[in-house]
Amino acid sequence: MQHLSSEERQSALQGAVRNIENGRFFETLSRRVAYQSESQNPAAMTELATYLSQEILPYLESMGFACEIFDNPIAGCPPLLIGQRIEDPALPTLLTYGHGDVTNGQAEQWQDGTHPWQLTQHGDQLFGRGTADNKGQHTINLMALEAVLAARHGALGYNLKVLFEMSEEVGSKGLERFCEEHKAALSADIFLASDGPRLNAKTPTIFLGSRGVCQFRLRCETANGARHSGNWGGIITNTAIRLQHALSSLVTPHGRLIPDCLRAPQPEGLTAKMMQVLPVGGYPGDPELNAHWGETELSVGERLFGCNTLEVIALGAGDIQKPIGAIPDVAEAVCHLRLVPGTDWQNLVTNLSTYLSEQGFDDIEVLYEGGYNATRLDPSHPWVNFVQSSMALSLNDDVTVLPNLGGTIPNHCFADVLSLPTVWMPHSYPSCKQHAPDEHLLVSVAEQGLAAAAGLFWDLGEHWPAAR
Numbered sequence: 001m002q003h004l005s006s007e008e009r010q011s012a013l014q015g016a017v018r019n020i021e022n023g024r025f026f027e028t029l030s031r032r033v034a035y036q037s038e039s040q041n042p043a044a045m046t047e048l049a050t051y052l053s054q055e056i057l058p059y060l061e062s063m064g065f066a067c068e069i070f071d072n073p074i075a076g077c078p079p080l081l082i083g084q085r086i087e088d089p090a091l092p093t094l095l096t097y098g099h100g101d102v103t104n105g106q107a108e109q110w111q112d113g114t115h116p117w118q119l120t121q122h123g124d125q126l127f128g129r130g131t132a133d134n135k136g137q138h139t140i141n142l143m144a145l146e147a148v149l150a151a152r153h154g155a156l157g158y159n160l161k162v163l164f165e166m167s168e169e170v171g172s173k174g175l176e177r178f179c180e181e182h183k184a185a186l187s188a189d190i191f192l193a194s195d196g197p198r199l200n201a202k203t204p205t206i207f208l209g210s211r212g213v214c215q216f217r218l219r220c221e222t223a224n225g226a227r228h229s230g231n232w233g234g235i236i237t238n239t240a241i242r243l244q245h246a247l248s249s250l251v252t253p254h255g256r257l258i259p260d261c262l263r264a265p266q267p268e269g270l271t272a273k274m275m276q277v278l279p280v281g282g283y284p285g286d287p288e289l290n291a292h293w294g295e296t297e298l299s300v301g302e303r304l305f306g307c308n309t310l311e312v313i314a315l316g317a318g319d320i321q322k323p324i325g326a327i328p329d330v331a332e333a334v335c336h337l338r339l340v341p342g343t344d345w346q347n348l349v350t351n352l353s354t355y356l357s358e359q360g361f362d363d364i365e366v367l368y369e370g371g372y373n374a375t376r377l378d379p380s381h382p383w384v385n386f387v388q389s390s391m392a393l394s395l396n397d398d399v400t401v402l403p404n405l406g407g408t409i410p411n412h413c414f415a416d417v418l419s420l421p422t423v424w425m426p427h428s429y430p431s432c433k434q435h436a437p438d439e440h441l442l443v444s445v446a447e448q449g450l451a452a453a454a455g456l457f458w459d460l461g462e463h464w465p466a467a468r
Contacts, residue, residue: 004152009458012151013394016144016454017447025143025446026126030119031055032100032135033128039078039101039170048078048166051100056081056164063146064154065162073181074174078166082185085160092464093159095188095420098138099168099195102130109437116439124443131441132432134168137194140427140446144453148461157461161188169435171370172410179417190383190465191420192456194427194449196405200283201429201442204395204452206387207402208423210409211305212374214337214345216352217367218246219330226318226326237363239331240317246361247333251310255293261351265342266298267306270379271403275301278402285431304406308343311336334369338408341374373412375422376404383421386465387456391425394455395448425452 019025035051038044049069057067065083072079078101105116114120116129130136149156163186167173179186198205220239227236250258257263267275278301281289294303317331318324339345353366377384379401391399405424415422427449433439 004462008151009455009462012148012458013451013454015151016147016450019143019147019450020443020447025139025450026119026121028143029126029128029131029136029139029441032139033119033130034117035100036105036117037101037130037166038104039167040104045078048101052079052081052164052166056100057083059142060162063142063149065160070178070182072167072174073177077173080166080175080178081162081164082182083162083164084185085156087156087159089159091158092190093161093188094460095161095163095186095191095414095418096141097163097165097191097193097414098141099134099165099172100130100138101166101169102133102135103169103435105129106437111438114438116437121443125440126443126446127438127440129439132197132428132439133434134195136441136446137427137449138164140449141194141453144450145457147450147454148457152458152461155461156457158464159188161186168410172372172413175410176413176417179413183418186418188418188420191414191418191422192387192425194425194453195409196407196424196426197428197430197432197434198426198445199278199280199400199402199430200286201431201445202283203279204391204397204399204448205402206384206391206399206423206425207405208377208379208381208384209375209403209415210372210405210407210411212339212343212345212372212412213408214339214348214371215369216335216337216348217369218243218333218335219365219367220246220332220363221330221365222363223329224327225329226324227329229325229327232327236327238327240328242361242363243317243331243333246356246359246364247312249356249359249361254296255290255309256295257308257310259352259355261344261348261355262308262310262337264308264340266295267302267340271376272302272306274379274401274403275299275306277301278305278400280304283429283431305402305404306340308340309338311338337371338406339374340404341376343374345371345373372408372410373416374404375411375415377415377421377423379403381421382466383423386459386463387423387425390456390459391452393459394451425449425456 314334
C-alpha cells in the first residue's frame with residue numbers, strides 16, 4: 001500500500017471542514033431535518049422508510065457503497081439498511097452505524113424563530129429535530145468519509161460497512177434480531193459510530209460502551225374503581241399512597257438505591273481511575289448538580305458513569321389537572337434502572353417482586369417494558385488508543401476517554417451479538433436538548449467532528465490497528 005504524506009492528510013481534514021464554510025453541511029442537514037421521521041408516531045412509517053430509500057441510500061451509492069434495504073424482523077417496524085464498500089475481501093473491515101429516526105417534534109414548545117422540521121442557525125447553535133440525535137452526527141461522519149475518499153483518489157485501503165436503522169428512539173426494535181440474522185453481511189474487525197454527547201461542549205471525547213437500561217412499571221390496582229374520598233376514605237386502600245411507600249422502599253430520600261438486587265459492583269481498577277478524574281457539569285446550559293444525591297462516597301464521574309440508578313420518569317394516579325375528589329383505583333410509576341456491567345438485569349422482575357413482597361408490598365405489580373444490556377470495552381484495547389491518538393492529532397487537543405456513556409445506546413448489538421470492539425466518537429454535548437424542544441447541534445463541535453472523523457478514516461488506511 002502506498003502511504004501518503006501528512007500534508008495530504010491535512011488536506012483531507014480541510015476538505016471535510018470546508019463543508020461548513022461553503023454551506024454544504026447546512027444544506028444537507030437541512031434536507032434531512034425536514035423529514036418528519038418520528039419513530040414514536042405510528043403515522044410516520046412512510047417517512048421513516050423514505051429517509052432510507054431517498055436520502056441515505058443514494059448518498060451512500062454515490063460513494064461506492066452497494067446498498068440493500070431490508071424489512072425489519074419485527075412485523076410493523078421500520079426497515080433497516082446495510083451498505084457495503086468492499087475494496088478487497090482480504091482487507092480489514094470497519095463497521096459503522098447511524099439512525100435516522102427522531103423523537104416527536106413537539107413543535108408548539110420550541111422557542112420563537114425555531115422549528116423541529118426546519119434547520120435554523122442562531123450563533124453557534126443549529127436548531128432542528130435530529131440535529132444532535134442522530135442526523136447531524138451521521139451527516140458529519142459521512143461527509144468526512146466523502147472528503148477522505150476524494151483526497152485518497154477513491155481508495156480507503158480497507159473495507160467499510162454501514163448499518164442504518166429507523167427505530168432507535170423506540171428501543172431499536174428488531175435491531176438485535178437483525179444483527180443475529182445478518183452476521184455474515186455485518187462481519188467486521190472493528191466498530192466505530194457517533195451518538196450521544198461528549199463530556200462537555202469543549203472536550204473532545206470517545207466512549208467505549210454504555211450503561212444499560214431496564215424500563216419497568218410499578219402498578220397498584222384495587223379493582224374497586226374510583227371511590228368518593230369521603231364516603232370510603234379510611235376503609236379502602238389508596239393506591240397512590242401504597243405506590244409512594246413502595247417507591248420509598250427502593251430509593252432513599254437522597255437517591256441512593258436500597259435493594260441489593262438493584263445495586264451493582266462499585267467501579268474499580270483502571271475504569272474507576274478514569275471516572276474519578278472526569279469533570280462533569282458546570283457549563284452553560286448544564287443542570288445544577290446535587291453533591292448530596294446518590295452514592296455520595298464516590299466521585300461525580302463514578303456516580304454518573306459507574307453506578308446503577310433508579311429514576312422515576314413518570315408517575316400517575318387520578319387526574320392532577322381535574323381532580324374529582326375520589327380515591328384512585330390505579331396508581332402507576334414508570335421507572336428506568338440505569339445499570340452497569342455486573343447487574344442481574346435479566347431477573348429484574350423476579351428479584352424486585354420478591355423484594356417488594358418481603359417489604360409487605362404484595363399488591364405492587366412489576367411489569368417489564370424492555371431494555372438493553374450494559375457494555376464496556378476494555379480501556380486498554382488497542383482500538384481505544386488508536387482512535388484517541390488519531391483524534392488528538394487531528395484536533396491538536398487532548399481527548400477524554402469515558403469507559404461508557406451514562407445513557408443507553410444499542411451497543412450490545414455490536415459488542416455482544418457481533419463480538420466487535422466498539423468505540424463511539426460523539427459529536428454532540430450534554431445540553432443539546434435532544435428529545436426535548438429546542439434540540440440543537442453546535443457548529444463548533446460539528447467542525448471538530450468533521451476533522452476528527454476525516455482524520456480517523458484517513459489513519460485507518462495508513463496504519464490499521466491491531467484490533468484483535
